[in-house]
Amino acid sequence: MHSNYIIRPMKREEVNIAIDWAAKEGWNPGLHDADCYYHTDPNGFFMGLLDGKPISTLSVVKYSASFGFLGFYIVHPDYRRQGYGLKIWKSGIQYLYGCNIGLDGVVEQQENYKKFGFKLAYRNIRFEYVGGDDVFANTDTIDLSTLPFNTVELYTCSFFPEKRTAFLKSWINQPDCHALGIIQNDRLAGYGVIRKAQNGYKIGPLYADNPALADAIFASLIQAVDFLQPVYLDIPEVNHEALKLAERYRMEKVFETARMYTGESPTLPLDRIYGVTSFEVG
Structure with a gap:
């Protein structure tokens, strides 16, 4: 060297x-x-x-x-x-x-x-969606910007080992992105972010309290962008309902990573994580 x-x-x-x-x-x-x-x-x-x-x-x-x-x-x-x-x-x-x-x-x-x-x-598995389905945006989804930031942050806290206020603020407000959520029983019950990537679009995160809400948010996100572009979603393989979502939309597996930790794996609600925020910063 x-x-x-x-x-x-x-x-x-x-x-x-x-x-x-x-x-x-x-x-x-x-x-x-x-x-x-x-x-x-x-x-x-x-x-x-x-x-x-x-x-x-x-x-x-x-x-x-x-x-x-x-x-x-x-x-x-x-x-x-x-x-x-x-x-x-x-x-x-x-x-x-x-x-x-x-x-x-x-x-x-x-x-x-x-x-x-x-x-x-x-493992996290990257799936590619290339359209071809009749997908309808869910009318229950709302723009996250209409909610107080504290509401979004409070919901997000359980999905990551540490609070990351500065990151979350910039992530959901970045250019070329749509951040959509669903309110259920007067509280935030899921949200997702879709952003422009070097190739097509990427969804991350996609959090939801149940599979139906995840599906509704996913559909609204892909309806919010150019349908001729591919969309990518990184799914924790341990979330079987998320894998079913990928199957329903005929998504193709294109890449995978190994999520690893030096210490104990943080206790996270992986059954409610339908899309990883980022492979670079977690």
Whole structure:
């Protein structure tokens, strides 16, 4: 490994490099993900530079003193298998020292992650919807912006190990997105966000208290965008009702990840998580 290799925190504009590389890897990030991610933890984005040239990236977003999430672990193809990845990886793990660390890793890297103490929790499967169905938007769905932010945040809290106010605010209000929810018995009973991606659209998250509500929100989300574009949904494989939803809409499996943690898997209502927010920040 070259001695002129340094690792330092990214500047905001450099997160665009990580997004671009992730797109080249086929991960299809959202068009406005960089802003939402970076402002969640501006110190949690690392870049490795060789003679001043970016060759590696890593995000290690610290949500609290006890929980963080790792993503964007990418080494430029010209510099792989030379030790550069391992060095930036160790810097990121050090930044999250003392945290239970989560990640969504490509399946081929599972064994490598296990060497660093990560344990498999479950698989997330990316499904692609390409239209062709008569899908009708549910008239019960409402725009999340019509609700007090506290209402949305309170509902969201049970679906993630830590509160993430700054991220949630930017996520549901980002450009080129629709955030829709359903009120039942005078309370929020589910919501979803669809955003423009490098290719088509991505839904994430999709939370709902039961399968019928999940279906209604999903239908409304895909009706809200250009029906000629593909739509992607990342489903925790352990949610069987979510897999049935994918089957009903004749969605095709296109990708999968291994959700892993260094500590105990957080207690989350996986039966109500029909779509993962993000493979990069959880």
